[in-house]
Structures are given as C-alpha cells and as structure tokens.
Amino acid sequence: MSQRVLMKGNEALAEAAVRAGCRHFFGYPITPQTELAAYMAKRLPKIGGCFLQAESEIAAINMVLGASAAGARVMTSSSSPGISLKTEGISYIAGSDLPALIINIQRGGPGLGGIQPSQADYWQATKAPGHGDLHILVFAPNSVQEMVDTVASAFALADEYRMPAMILADGMLGQMMEPVVLPEEGNVTLPEKPWATNGHAGEVRNIANSLYIEAAELERLVKARFERYAEIEEKHSRHETYGLEDAEIVVTAYGATARVAKAAVRDARAKGIKAGLLRPVTLWPFPKKAFEDAAKSAKAFLCVEMSMGQMVDDVRLAVQCKRPVEFYGRTGGIIPTPAEVLAEIEKLAGGAE
Numbered sequence: 001m002s003q004r005v006l007m008k009g010n011e012a013l014a015e016a017a018v019r020a021g022c023r024h025f026f027g028y029p030i031t032p033q034t035e036l037a038a039y040m041a042k043r044l045p046k047i048g049g050c051f052l053q054a055e056s057e058i059a060a061i062n063m064v065l066g067a068s069a070a071g072a073r074v075m076t077s078s079s080s081p082g083i084s085l086k087t088e089g090i091s092y093i094a095g096s097d098l099p100a101l102i103i104n105i106q107r108g109g110p111g112l113g114g115i116q117p118s119q120a121d122y123w124q125a126t127k128a129p130g131h132g133d134l135h136i137l138v139f140a141p142n143s144v145q146e147m148v149d150t151v152a153s154a155f156a157l158a159d160e161y162r163m164p165a166m167i168l169a170d171g172m173l174g175q176m177m178e179p180v181v182l183p184e185e186g187n188v189t190l191p192e193k194p195w196a197t198n199g200h201a202g203e204v205r206n207i208a209n210s211l212y213i214e215a216a217e218l219e220r221l222v223k224a225r226f227e228r229y230a231e232i233e234e235k236h237s238r239h240e241t242y243g244l245e246d247a248e249i250v251v252t253a254y255g256a257t258a259r260v261a262k263a264a265v266r267d268a269r270a271k272g273i274k275a276g277l278l279r280p281v282t283l284w285p286f287p288k289k290a291f292e293d294a295a296k297s298a299k300a301f302l303c304v305e306m307s308m309g310q311m312v313d314d315v316r317l318a319v320q321c322k323r324p325v326e327f328y329g330r331t332g333g334i335i336p337t338p339a340e341v342l343a344e345i346e347k348l349a350g351g352a353e
Contacts, residue, residue, distance in 0.1 A: 116333025
C-alpha cells in the first residue's frame with residue numbers, strides 16, 4: 001500500500017515531476033514558488049539529472065526549449081512576473097511543436113504586486129501565453145494531491161500533442177502542506193520521440209524551428225496545429241461537480257478558490273438553498289459543455305475568483321447568455337471566505353439584500 005506523506009505543495013510538485021520521468025529543470029527563483037526549484041536543485045543531481053539556475057527567466061525558458069528539442073522531459077517553474085518574462089519562449093516552444101511543463105504559482109499583480117496568492121493570471125494562461133495563434137494546455141488543481149496527480153498527465157498530454165502544458169496554481173497551494181500519496185518510483189516509460197533533434201546520431205537530421213518565411217507554409221502549420229487543438233477540446237476537457245443535480249444556483253470556481261466555494265455551497269444547502277458547484281479542472285480546454293448542460297436547469301451562476309474577474313468571461317460565453325452570471329472576487333492577494341461567498345449565494349437566492 002502506498003504511504004501518505006506530509007509535503008508542501010511546491011515540493012510535492014517537484015517530487016511528482018521526478019517520478020514522472022523529468023530529469024531536466026531550468027528556472028530562476030521567485031516567491032512563492034522557490035521551494036520547487038530548491039527541491040529540484042537537491043534532488044536531480046542525485047539521480048543523474050540536470051538542474052540549472054539560469055541567469056534569468058528568459059534564459060530558463062530557452063533552455064527548456066533546447067532540452068525539449070533534444071527529446072528530454074523538461075520542466076520549469078515560476079510565479080506571475082516570471083511567467084510574463086517566459087511568454088516569448090513559450091510561444092517559440094509552441095511554434096516549434098515541442099512539449100514542456102510550466103508551473104505558475106501565482107502571486108498578486110500587476111507588476112511586482114505582492115507575494116500573496118492570486119488567480120489574476122487566468123487571462124495570460126488561457127488567452128495570451130505567448131504571441132501568435134496558439135493554445136497551451138492549462139490545468140487548475142485544487143489540492144496538493146491533485147497537483148501531484150496532474151503532473152504525469154500534463155507531461156503525457158504535452159508529449160502526445162507536442163505542445164506546452166501549464167499547471168496554474170497559486171501561492172496558497174504552493175505553500176500549504178497536506179498529506180499526499182506519491183506515484184511509485186521507477187514506474188514510468190517515456191514515449192519515443194522520433195522528431196527529436198539528434199545531430200548526426202541517425203539518418204534523419206531533425207530541426208526544431210518556429211520560423212517560416214513563406215506565409216502559405218506558416219498558415220498550413222498553424223491550421224494543422226488547430227486541428228490538434230480541436231481534438232484536445234473534444235477529448236480532454238475536465239471538470240468536477242458537487243451538488244449540481246438539483247442546483248438552482250451554480251457556483252463556479254477553480255483551484256484553491258473552489259475549496260472555499262465548496263464550503264459555501266455546503267453552508268447554503270444547510271440553509272435550504274439549492275446551490276451546487278461546477279469546478280473547471282482544465283482551464284484550456286475549458287469545459288464548455290458542462291456549463292451548457294448546467295444552464296438547462298440552473299437559474300443563475302456565481303463565479304468566484306481571486307481576481308477582479310477573468311474566468312467569468314468564459315463562463316458567460318459557455319452559458320451563451322441563457323442564464324445570468326454574477327461575479328464575486330477578492331484581489332491583491334486576499335482569499336475569499338466561505339461566509340463572503342455564502343452571502344453572495346443568499347443574494348442570488350433572494351434571501352439577503
């Protein structure tokens with residue numbers, strides 16, 4: 001039987017990556033994700049891996065590109081301002097059709113902002129992770145265990161579809177300690193990568209490239225990429241529900257905020273209010289159909305975020321304006337409380353002014 005161990009979120013992410021076959025990590029320290037890089041600095045050299053603290057976030061993401069092009073399973077991590085610096089490299093990785101895992105332990109912004117938890121990078125992750133026509137896989141776990149469980153599947157899907165994947169967490173999840181069950185060590189088989197750059201090692205000399213001068217050729221490649229994106233949307237959107245069967249008010253939240261929202265839904269149920277929770281687990285692809293289905297019977301939606309409102313736009317699009325979608329959020333690093341969310345649910349139910 002697998003043993004449960006108490007781990008900090010950042011360190012659990014790192015260990016999960018190691019057990020998923022990651023042996024290359026390039027990064028730069030920034031609060032509140034530094035423990036992840038520090039863990040990799042100790043762990044990887046002991047198992048023949050490569051940890052390198054780059055001179056900047058820009059350098060780190062380009063090292064990720066190079067390692068991925070060579071066929072390595074590679075990861076980087078940062079927090080909000082650092083991810084902004086990496087976005088050019090993320091676009092190059094996407095444009096070169098390369099897999100990589102990027103961890104964003106979000107902090108408050110804009111600018112340097114603060115070091116407290118935030119979810120204000122939703123737009124960046126899902127709409128503009130880099131320039132050009134591209135998507136990246138975006139996962140939003142809501143516990144340390146789910147972060148651990150997400151790592152292997154994020155790597156696997158990134159490899160399958162040859163594209164970057166991001167785990168979008170926040171300072172609360174990165175810093176909290178919870179008991180987790182880790183995957184067994186040595187129980188992973190990495191996929192073959194016939195496209196990897198191999199120098200003179202084989203008959204085929206592959207090239208990793210995102211520069212295409214001919215417009216028609218670039219259009220063909222982008223369209224082919226979007227065909228893969230459509231397949232991902234069809235097959236790999238994920239969500240979780242709680243009390244949704246008869247819910248008249250659907251509360252939606254992701255990541256750590258979904259834990260707060262779930263507590264508020266339980267409190268609302270105790271007061272006789274038919275509330276339920278719909279939690280997106282993937283932010284891209286967004287679980288549109290789950291929201292469409294919920295809108296058939298719900299009277300209203302309440303979107304709760306640690307931001308001024310970013311996912312709320314996708315919720316409104318998903319329900320196609322068939323039901324009202326209200327928003328409640330805290331920002332600057334403040335976490336909403338269950339009591340605050342309950343008060344908003346009561347307002348929608350007509351039980352409070």
